[in-house]
Amino acid sequence: MTAQTLEPQQADEYARHLSQVNKKNQVLATEDIFNEQGALLVKKGTPLSEQLAERVIRHKLTQPLEHSVNLSNMIDAGRLRKGFEQLFEQYPDCRQVHQELRLQIRLEENCREYTRFPLLMQKLTVLAMQRPHDYQKGLFCAWMALALGQQMQLETGQVTAVFLAGLMHDTGMLHISTDILEKEGELTTEEWRAIQSHPRIGELFLRNVPGLAPEVARATLEHHERRDGTGYPGGRFAESLSTEGQVIAIADSLCAIRMLRLSERGGNLASAIPILQINVRGYDPDAYRAAVAVIRAGELRVPRLVEDARMPAFIDGLLAMYERLNRCFAGVSDVVGQLPEESPNGKIRSAALLAQHAWFAVASSGLLSQSLKHWISLVKKNHEQDHYANMEEVDVLQQEVRWQLVQLRKALNTLHSERVLAGAESAALLELALESLQALDTP
Numbered sequence: 529m530t531a532q533t534l535e536p537q538q539a540d541e542y543a544r545h546l547s548q549v550n551k552k553n554q555v556l557a558t559e560d561i562f563n564e565q566g567a568l569l570v571k572k573g574t575p576l577s578e579q580l581a582e583r584v585i586r587h588k589l590t591q592p593l594e595h596s597v598n599l600s601n602m603i604d605a606g607r608l609r610k611g612f613e614q615l616f617e618q619y620p621d622c623r624q625v626h627q628e629l630r631l632q633i634r635l636e637e638n639c640r641e642y643t644r645f646p647l648l649m650q651k652l653t654v655l656a657m658q659r660p661h662d663y664q665k666g667l668f669c670a671w672m673a674l675a676l677g678q679q680m681q682l683e684t685g686q687v688t689a690v691f692l693a694g695l696m697h698d699t700g701m702l703h704i705s706t707d708i709l710e711k712e713g714e715l716t717t718e719e720w721r722a723i724q725s726h727p728r729i730g731e732l733f734l735r736n737v738p739g740l741a742p743e744v745a746r747a748t749l750e751h752h753e754r755r756d757g758t759g760y761p762g763g764r765f766a767e768s769l770s771t772e773g774q775v776i777a778i779a780d781s782l783c784a785i786r787m788l789r790l791s792e793r794g795g796n797l798a799s800a801i802p803i804l805q806i807n808v809r810g811y812d813p814d815a816y817r818a819a820v821a822v823i824r825a826g827e828l829r830v831p832r833l834v835e836d837a838r839m840p841a842f843i844d845g846l847l848a849m850y851e852r853l854n855r856c857f858a859g860v861s862d863v864v865g866q867l868p869e870e871s872p873n874g875k876i877r878s879a880a881l882l883a884q885h886a887w888f889a890v891a892s893s894g895l896l897s898q899s900l901k902h903w904i905s906l907v908k909k910n911h912e913q914d915h916y917a918n919m920e921e922v923d924v925l926q927q928e929v930r931w932q933l934v935q936l937r938k939a940l941n942t943l944h945s946e947r948v949l950a951g952a953e954s955a956a957l958l959e960l961a962l963e964s965l966q967a968l969d970t971p
C-alpha cells in the first residue's frame with residue numbers, strides 16, 4: 529500500500545519489514561502469492577527472503593500481503609503483558625497510576641482479547657521488531673486508553689476497542705518508506721503527505737481484520753484529528769469524531785508529552801496536567817476530564833528539575849521568554865481578526881483556529897499578564913524558594929505556547945506563500961505577523 533494510492537493490494541515497505549523479520553522469526557507464505565495478472569510471485573511454504581520481498585514490492589497482489597503470510601513466534605498475551613511490565617519499570621509514575629486504579633485484571637483480560645486476532649499479532653510483532661519505539665508508544669497508548677475508558681465508564685466492548693486501537697494506531701507507519709521516516713533534515717510536502725497518511729493506512733488494514741469491531745479502525749483513523757479542526761488527515765471537527773477516536777487522540781498526546789518532552793526534562797505524568805489544561809479546546813471534554821482524573825489518582829509529586837543555585841539564571845530565561853511571547857502576540861493580533869473562523873477555505877480556517885487556540889492558552893494561563901512578570905521578578909529578587917516549583921511550571925507553559933506559535937507560524941507561512949488572503953491590507957498584516965513571530969527564533 530503506497531501512501532499516494534492507498535491501495536491495500538499494492539505491496540510496499542511492509543514486504544521489506546517482513547523479510548527482515550524472517551531472518552529471526554520465520555515468515556512463510558501460507559498460500560501461493562500471485563500478482564493481479566496471475567503470475568506466481570511466491571510459492572506456498574516459501575520463506576519471505578529479501579530477494580522475494582524485492583520481487584513482491586513491484587506488484588499489485590490479489591490480496592494484501594499480510595493475509596498470505598504466517599509469522600512464527602508472534603507476541604502473545606504473555607509477551608504483551610511483559611511489554612507493559614517493562615513500560616511500568618521505565619515509567620514508575622505510570623505504574624503508580626496503574627496500581628491506584630486497579631487496572632491489572634482489565635489489562636490482562638484485554639491482552640488475551642488481542643490474541644483472538646492473528647493479523648493484529650502479526651502486525652504488532654513486526655512493529656516491535658522493526659520500529660521498537662513505535663511499539664513502546666503503542667503500549668503506552670493502549671494502557672492510557674484502558675485507564676481513560678475505565679474512568680469514563682465506557683462499555684466493555686468500547687474499552688477493548690480503545691485498547692486495541694491504542695496498540696495498533698501507528699502500525700500504518702510500517703507501510704511508509706523507511707527512507708522518508710528516517711530522513712534527516714527537512715521533509716518535502718510530498719513526504720509529509722506520505723507520513724500523514726499513516727492513520728488512513730492503519731484504518732484500511734484494521735477494517736479488513738475479520739471479527740474486529742469497526743471502532744478500532746475508526747479510532748485509528750481519527751487519532752491525529754482535533755476537535756477544533758486543526759488535526760489530520762481530515763481536518764474534521766468535534767461533531768464528526770467518535771468517542772473512541774478522541775480517547776486515542778488524548779492518549780497519544782499524553783504519550784508524546786510523557787515519553788518525549790517530559791522525559792527530556794525529567795518530569796512525570798503530573799507535569800503533563802498544565803499542558804493538557806491549556807490545550808483543552810483540542811480535546812473531547814469527557815476524555816480530558818478523565819485524563820486529569822487518571823493522572824491525579826496517582827498522587828504524584830511533580831519533581832523539581834532546576835537546582836536552587838541555578839534558579840536566578842533560570843528566572844532570567846523566563847523573563848526573556850515573557851518578552852518574546854508578548855512581542856509575538858502583539859504582531860499576530862491584527863492579522864487574526866482578518867481570519868474568519870467560518871471561512872470556506874480550510875487553510876484560513878485552520879490558521880484562525882490555531883491562533884484562537886494559542887490565544888485561549890495564554891488567556892487561561894495568564895502567561896502574558898503584567899502581574900505574572902511582576903511575580904516572577906519578585907521570586908527572583910527575594911529568593912522565594914517556596915515558589916521555585918511554580919517557576920518550573922511557568923517554563924513548561926511557556927514552552928507549550930511557544931510550540932503552538934510555531935504551528936501558527938507554519939499555517940501563516942502557507943497563507944503567505946500561496947497568497948490565500950485577498951487584499952493588499954491583509955497581505956501587509958500577514959507579513960507583519962510573520963516578522964513578529966521571528967522573535968520565536970531569538971535564543
Ligand SMILES: [Fe+2]
Binds near residue numbers: 726752
Ligand atoms: Fe500517529
